[in-house]
Structures are given as C-alpha cells and as structure tokens.
Amino acid sequence: MVIKALIFDFDGLLMDTETTLLDSWRAEWRRHGLELDESAFFADHGGDTTDEKYALLAAAAGPGFDRAASHARRTAYRNERHRSLGLTAGLDAWLGEAEGLGLRLAVASSSPRDWVAGHLARTGDLARFEVLACGDEVAAHKPDPAVYRLALERLGLPPEAAVAFEDTPHGVSAAVAAGLRCVAIPNLYAHNARFGQATKLLPSAEAAPLSVVLAHLPAAGGLT
Missing domain, CATH: 1.10.150 (DNA polymerase; domain 1)
Structure with missing residues (x-):
C-alpha cells in the first residue's frame, strides 16, 4: 500500500x-x-x-x-x-519534503496535548500537522500502542498506509504493536542496540532525504 x-x-x-x-x-x-x-x-x-x-x-x-x-x-x-528550542536538526527539511510529496502529517506523543501543541505553536509548526494524538487522550502510555491507534483513527488510515518515527525503544514498540513500520532515530540517551524492532535505524534526520528513507522501507508486512 x-x-x-x-x-x-x-x-x-x-x-x-x-x-x-x-x-x-x-x-x-x-x-x-x-x-x-x-x-x-x-x-x-x-x-x-x-x-x-x-x-x-x-x-x-x-x-x-x-x-x-x-x-x-x-x-x-x-x-x-x-524559548530558543526549535525542531531537531533535519526535521524541518523532512517536514517540508513531506508536504511537497503530499503526505499527511501527525504526532503521536505520550505527553499532554497542551505541551505538544504549545511547543509546535511557539515554533510556528503546529499548522503543519493535521492530527495530534496525545497521552492525555488515551488510557495507557507507550509502549502501549493506544496513542498510535488514535492517530491512525483520526487520520482514517490503516497502519499499512503510514510510517512512524521514534527516538526510544518503547516508542518503537508502541508503533510496531499498532502495525506500523517505524524509522528510529535514537536520542542521545538511548542505546542503539535496543532498537531491534525498528524497520530502519538512522543516526539523525540529516543522514538522508526523507524521500530516500521512505523509498528504502520494506513493503508493509514485509521483512525488516
């Protein structure tokens, strides 16, 4: 798909x-x-x-x-x-590329909605995201897949039609449990060895253009 x-x-x-x-x-x-x-x-x-x-x-x-x-x-x-915190390096370019490709954008976070929306509004990026699914809207936090399932429900899409992006092992577990392929960019405090469930592992969003990352993902349901 x-x-x-x-x-x-x-x-x-x-x-x-x-x-x-x-x-x-x-x-x-x-x-x-x-x-x-x-x-x-x-x-x-x-x-x-x-x-x-x-x-x-x-x-x-x-x-x-x-x-x-x-x-x-x-x-x-x-x-x-x-006050001076913006998007992580490479993410602005990825979001711009996604918009150019006609891809819909969503956030799935264990944090409360006002936290997520507030920061994205502060940097002028909130309008880029069609859907926010947040921790205060679900009964369980990651690695439970509830927040990803909520994001998919609001997008009106099956998991095969979307890709998740995560920085922690428990976030990857949540995405995979929801049926999503997941690209992992480990944060500074997470060990790469713990990302075995990720579909693809990258050192940063600056490592490759988004289109290249997506082009090299296996088909939904395929081997990782």
Missing part, C-alpha cells in the same frame, strides 16, 4: 525536550550539593515520572527539601531553555 501519512513522536524526536528535562533536574540536584544518577533517569515508558523524580531528590536532600520551591526553579530554568 502507498504511504499516505507520517506519524512523529514529539519529545526527543521532533524537539529535544529530553535534554532540557535532564539539565533542569541535574541543576536541581547540584543546588543541593548532589549529583543526579543519570543512568536511570529516563524511564522505559512514556508518561509523566515527575513525582518519582521528586521523591528521589527529596530523599537525597533530606528533611529541609522544599518541593514547591524546587519545582518553581526547575520549571523556570527549563522554560528559559525552551
């Missing part, structure tokens, strides 16, 4: 909000004279892990820890970083 739509993950794929997240928490730990254990920082699933992260920091910092003050500082720090 001919590819008619592309479905992109948001955090870490369309925008590197993963680095701003890590940096904001690293700064808070250092404020208390502590070092964040970065090896276990990113979860193997989508969704919000803020409460768990604050519990770890509070336990390490001791009884004087003020979560409200910490959250205000960390949020302000991250918001300032986001």
